Amino acid sequence: MGQGREAEHGHRAHPGDRAHPGDRAHPGDQAQLGHKASSGPRAHFHPGRGDFEGVLGLLAGLTMSFGRGRSARLAAELAGVRVGDRVVDVGCGPGRFLREAAERGAEAVGVEPSGQMRRIAGWRTPGALSGRVRVVDGTAERIPLGDGSATVVWAVASFHHWSDPEAGLAEVHRVLQPGGRLLIAERLTRPGGWFRHHALTWEQGQDLVAQVERAGFSDVTAGRHPLGRVQVLAVQARRPAN
Numbered sequence: 001m002g003q004g005r006e007a008e009h010g011h012r013a014h015p016g017d018r019a020h021p022g023d024r025a026h027p028g029d030q031a032q033l034g035h036k037a038s039s040g041p042r043a044h045f046h047p048g049r050g051d052f053e054g055v056l057g058l059l060a061g062l063t064m065s066f067g068r069g070r071s072a073r074l075a076a077e078l079a080g081v082r083v084g085d086r087v088v089d090v091g092c093g094p095g096r097f098l099r100e101a102a103e104r105g106a107e108a109v110g111v112e113p114s115g116q117m118r119r120i121a122g123w124r125t126p127g128a129l130s131g132r133v134r135v136v137d138g139t140a141e142r143i144p145l146g147d148g149s150a151t152v153v154w155a156v157a158s159f160h161h162w163s164d165p166e167a168g169l170a171e172v173h174r175v176l177q178p179g180g181r182l183l184i185a186e187r188l189t190r191p192g193g194w195f196r197h198h199a200l201t202w203e204q205g206q207d208l209v210a211q212v213e214r215a216g217f218s219d220v221t222a223g224r225h226p227l228g229r230v231q232v233l234a235v236q237a238r239r240p241a242n
C-alpha cells in the first residue's frame with residue numbers, strides 16, 4: 001500500500017517521539033467528549049460538525065479547497081489508489097481528495113455531515129469528473145453505504161472530529177471489502193503544540209494504531225511523512241482478506 005513513505009512503524013513509537021513530557025490529551029477535551037480513556041486514543045480533540053456550517057463553514061471550505069494538492073497526492077500514493085478502486089472519503093470537506101482519487105481512475109464517494117461542505121464539493125468538482133465523484137450526507141459513525149462497497153477508505157484531517165471513534169472504525173470496517181485499505185491521516189504535532197486540537201502527537205498515533213487493531217484491522221502501521229513545513233501522521237491498515 002505504501003509508496004512515498006518516509007518511515008513506517010508498527011506499535012513502537014520512535015524513541016525520540018516519546019521523549020516529550022506532557023504528551024497527553026487536554027483534560028478539558030476528554031471531558032468534552034465523554035470519552036473513556038481506556039477505549040480510545042488520546043487524539044480525540046475536536047468532535048462536532050457545527051464548526052463547518054454557516055459562514056464559517058463556507059470560509060473553512062473555501063480555504064480547504066485550495067493548496068491541498070500535495071496532501072491529496074500523498075494520500076492517494078499512500079493508499080495506492082488506482083483505476084477501478086472505489087474510494088470512500090470520510091469527512092471529505094470540500095472534496096479535494098475525492099477529485100484526486102477520481103483523476104486516478106477511481107470512483108470516489110465523500111461522506112460528509114456538513115451541508116455547506118457538500119455544496120462546496122459539488123461546485124468544485126469539474127464536469128469531467130462528476131460521473132466518478134459523489135458526496136453523501138453521513139458521518140463516520142453512520143456511513144450510508146453498503147457492506148464491502150469500498151476498496152479504500154480514507155479520512156484526512158477528519159478523525160479528530162469524529163464523535164465516537166470506536167463506532168466510526170466499526171463502520172469503516174463494515175464498508176471496506178475484505179482486503180481493503182484504510183488510511184487515517186492527521187497533521188503531526190508536538191505535545192502542547194499550538195495546533196494540537198486539530199492534530200495528533202506521535203504517541204496519540206500509537207494509541208490510534210492500537211484502536212485500529214482492536215477494531216479488527218490487520219497490518220496496522222503508523223508513519224510520518226514530510227509535507228512542506230509540516231509532517232503528516234498516517235495510520236494505515238487492511239481489513240483482513242477472508
Ligand SMILES: C[S@@+](CC[C@H](N)C(=O)[O-])C[C@H]1O[C@@H](n2cnc3c(N)ncnc32)[C@H](O)[C@@H]1O
Pocket residue numbers: 047048049052064068090091092093094095096097111112113114117138139140141155156157158161162163164
Ligand atoms: C478539517 S475538515 C477536513 C476536510 C477534508 N478531509 C480535507 O482534508 O480537506 C474536517 C471535516 O470533517 C467533517 N466531520 C465532522 N464530524 C465528522 C464525523 N463525525 N464524521 C465524519 N466527518 C466529520 C467536517 O464536517 C469537515 O468537513
